[in-house]
Amino acid sequence: PASVWVNALPRTLKSIGALWWLFIPVFAQENTGRVGFIELFILLVIFGSGLVSSFVHYSTLRYRMHEGMLELRYGLLNRRSRRLDPSRIQNIEIVRNPLHKLSGLVELRVETAGEAREEGLLSALTEEEALSLRSAIEAARVEGQESDDGVSQDQEILHVSAMELVAYGISSSLRSYFATTAVLIFVAWSLAFDSEVAWAQELQQKLGASFFLGLLLLGVLLTFLSSVLKGVLRHWAHFLYRTPDGLRTEEGLFTRRKVEIPHAKVQVLKVREPLLRRWMGYGTVHIETAGLGSVKEGVFSAETAVPMVAKVELKDALTAALPGLTQDPWHQ
Numbered sequence: 001p002a003s004v005w006v007n008a009l010p011r012t013l014k015s016i017g018a019l020w021w022l023f024i025p026v027f028a029q030e031n032t033g034r035v036g037f038i039e040l041f042i043l044l045v046i047f048g049s050g051l052v053s054s055f056v057h058y059s060t061l062r063y064r065m066h067e068g069m070l071e072l073r074y075g076l077l078n079r080r081s082r083r084l085d086p087s088r089i090q091n092i093e094i095v096r097n098p099l100h101k102l103s104g105l106v107e108l109r110v111e112t113a114g115e116a117r118e119e120g121l122l123s124a125l126t127e128e129e130a131l132s133l134r135s136a137i138e139a140a141r142v143e144g145q146e147s148d149d150g151v152s153q154d155q156e157i158l159h160v161s162a163m164e165l166v167a168y169g170i171s172s173s174l175r176s177y178f179a180t181t182a183v184l185i186f187v188a189w190s191l192a193f194d195s196e197v198a199w200a201q202e203l204q205q206k207l208g209a210s211f212f213l214g215l216l217l218l219g220v221l222l223t224f225l226s227s228v229l230k231g232v233l234r235h236w237a238h239f240l241y242r243t244p245d246g247l248r249t250e251e252g253l254f255t256r257r258k259v260e261i262p263h264a265k266v267q268v269l270k271v272r273e274p275l276l277r278r279w280m281g282y283g284t285v286h287i288e289t290a291g292l293g294s295v296k297e298g299v300f301s302a303e304t305a306v307p308m309v310a311k312v313e314l315k316d317a318l319t320a321a322l323p324g325l326t327q328d329p330w331h332q
Contacts, residue, residue, distance in 0.1 A: 002103040003124030004051075004058050009099065012050030019046050063122065065136040068143070070110070072121065086141035088112045090265045090289040091303055092134050094258040106130045110137070111289075111303075134260070141262065142245055153244065157313075157320045160238035160251075164282070164308040168235065169228030171276035235307045242320040247287070249304045259304040265289045266321050271314065282308050285317050 061074040070084040093109040100106055108122040108130045125133070160168075207214060236253035246262035270286040277283060285306040309317050319325050 001058070002105060004054050006099045006103050006105055006124045007054040007057060008051045010050075011053050012047055015046055015049045019049075057123075061121075063133070065133070065140065068140045070133075070137060070140075074121070084110065084112060086137050089137060089141065091259055091261040092137060093260070094130055094134070094256075096252075096256040098254050100124070108133060138245060138260075154248065155242045157240045157242050157247075157316050158306070158309065159240075160235060160306070160308050162232070162236075165232050165235055165238075166228050167280055167282070168277070168284075168307045169231035170224060171274050171280060171282075172227045172231065231307065238307060240306050240317060240320060247320045249306065261287060261289055261303060261321070263321070263323060269318055269321055269325075271309075271318075277308075281311050283311070283314060285309050285314070285321075287321050 056076045057074065060076050060079075061072075063070070063072045065071075068086065070086065070089075072080075072082045072084070074080055090111050093111070095107040095109060096105075097107070103124070104126065105124045106127050108125055110122070122130070122133075233253050235251045238249065238251040241248040241250075243260070246260060246265070248258065248260045250256070250258045266287060267290050268286075268288040270288070271283045272286065273283045287304050287306075289303050306317055315325075
């Protein structure tokens with residue numbers, strides 16, 4: 001039952017994003033201090049839709065492992081039933097956002113080859129249920145197969161420290177530094193020569209040539225702080241484990257993510273070395289599967305990534321994904 005309120009807030013936010021245009025007649029009316037029937041109906045539709053859809057999700061969703069298949073049934077008016085073959089599952093991800101932490105629940109995401117992940121389908125399970133389902137899927141997937149890499153239990157390959165995450169943020173993108181600084185200088189230039197903005201003119205007159213130098217430093221500082229904060233929030237306490245069947249990564253400060261990928265599902269390994277990161281002696285490992293993954297700015301991103309890998313740790317990180325890999329790309 002806790003899943004109703006855990007899912008209600010994000011579903012309401014999605015409703016607001018999709019139905020924002022319904023607010024137009026509400027704000028277009030003259031402010032008389034009263035809320036009319038139409039305005040009240042619009043507000044109920046927008047804010048009530050998330051709660052209703054969350055309750056329908058809770059009351060209709062059923063899942064089970066049956067005859068070696070993961071079966072899902074959900075929907076009220078538009079009833080849907082799905083059967084997923086564990087052998088086609090690319091990765092299993094356990095996510096815990098702040099609402100999940102408050103309620104003691106987690107979200108289990110299952111992705112198959114050639115199919116986009118359905119966000120929020122198993123969005124509010126108890127941790128015991130999620131782990132039990134994951135174990136059942138893994139057991140069905142490896143049934144009749146034996147591990148060929150000699151690993152009988154999970155092994156920690158590397159842990160990304162807090163200082164390495166700070167370095168990751170600093171070295172993320174030189175283009176961000178230049179872009180932020182250019183925008184700041186353009187805005188300040190416009191303000192300094194705008195007769196209606198007296199404080200900007202006064203500041204420019206006092207500082208003289210140092211005015212734009214200060215903007216340059218401010219742009220670098222703001223980009224630095226933004227990149228560091230983003231890297232820390234996203235990749236906090238990042239661990240890479242090698243499992244008998246594949247690899248597992250864990251990361252995240254507020255929203256904790258656990259991604260498991262079998263060795264057989266790994267399609268591409270990428271090692272990126274931005275200039276600053278290469279000078280530091282680090283790279284970033286991206287691990288991709290045949291699934292569609294997540295979409296960011298129109299580009300399909302890697303299923304998981306290890307943000308900071310020292311050169312001496314790179315081979316261990318790559319062989320955790322592909323045990324048969326023999327070459328070291330730093331030296332080959």
